[in-house]
Amino acid sequence: MKIIIKLSKFLIILYFNGCEYIMLSIIVAIGNNNVIGLYNKMPWYIPDDLKYFKEKTLGKTVIMGRKTLESIGGPLKDRKNIVISRNKSYSSESFEVLHDFSEVKKYIDDDNENFIIGGAEIYREFLHFCEFLYVTRVYKDFKGDKFFDHIDENEWRIVNASGVKDYMDLKYEFFVYERYS
Numbered sequence: 183m184k185i186i187i188k189l190s191k192f193l194i195i196l197y198f199n200g201c202e203y204i205m206l207s208i209i210v211a212i213g214n215n216n217v218i219g220l221y222n223k224m225p226w227y228i229p230d231d232l233k234y235f236k237e238k239t240l241g242k243t244v245i246m247g248r249k250t251l252e253s254i255g256g257p258l259k260d261r262k263n264i265v266i267s268r269n270k271s272y273s274s275e276s277f278e279v280l281h282d283f284s285e286v287k288k289y290i291d292d293d294n295e296n297f298i299i300g301g302a303e304i305y306r307e308f309l310h311f312c313e314f315l316y317v318t319r320v321y322k323d324f325k326g327d328k329f330f331d332h333i334d335e336n337e338w339r340i341v342n343a344s345g346v347k348d349y350m351d352l353k354y355e356f357f358v359y360e361r362y363s
């Protein structure tokens with residue numbers, strides 16, 4: 183069973199990487215213990231993090247799961263929105279809906295950075311195909327029901343760190359990781 187899973191991952195990586203280079207990145211905010219969400223919401227509110235998210239993604243393609251779209255209340259302005267759902271009858275005129283994540287390659291922008299913006303299920307499925315992770319570390323314990331996978335130091339190296347910042351009782355820091363294996 184493990185061999186079949188590994189083989190299918192390998193085939194998907196080949197399919198994604200193919201001959202063309204795709205600039206796929208994850209952007210995520212992560213609390214202690216890898217918490218990223220609770221009851222389909224973000225567990226914290228940090229205006230500077232929302233500003234950072236906007237700066238990075240504006241004018242780009244953003245790819246999200248159907249639950250994240252519902253959590254943010256609709257498509258993001260001034261970005262090309264791609265929403266993934268297994269529900270074949272789910273569609274919209276204001277954003278692209280894909281029913282299989284391998285279709286994403288056809289819709290993303292080859293000349294620009296494309297962002298996976300969540301949530302937990304979508305991050306997990308795309309982590310293997312991303313070159314960069316834009317991670318906001320929020321240094322606090324939060325109750326959560328959605329988690330980001332462990333970022334393996336053998337796979338990812340930090341290429342930028344902002345230093346610790348404060349908002350109210352929260353301490354947070356922006357990191358950029360680059361894949362090196």
Ligand SMILES: NC(=O)c1ccc[n+]([C@@H]2O[C@H](COP(=O)([O-])OP(=O)(O)OC[C@H]3O[C@@H](n4cnc5c(N)ncnc54)[C@H](OP(=O)(O)O)[C@@H]3O)[C@@H](O)[C@H]2O)c1
Nearest residue numbers: 211219222223224247248249250267268300301302303304
């Ligand atoms: N901290 C952060 O930076 C951050 C960012 C984004 C989201 N979040 C949080 O993450 C949570 C939501 O994450 P989640 O894991 O529950 O949901 P999600 O990843 O946003 O969406 C999951 C949905 O995506 C669709 N999907 C997933 N894999 C698919 C595939 N291979 N093919 C087709 N469709 C697929 C399915 O939609 P259907 O059910 O319609 O089939 C599935 O139910 C919320 O709490 C949100 O606030 C946190």
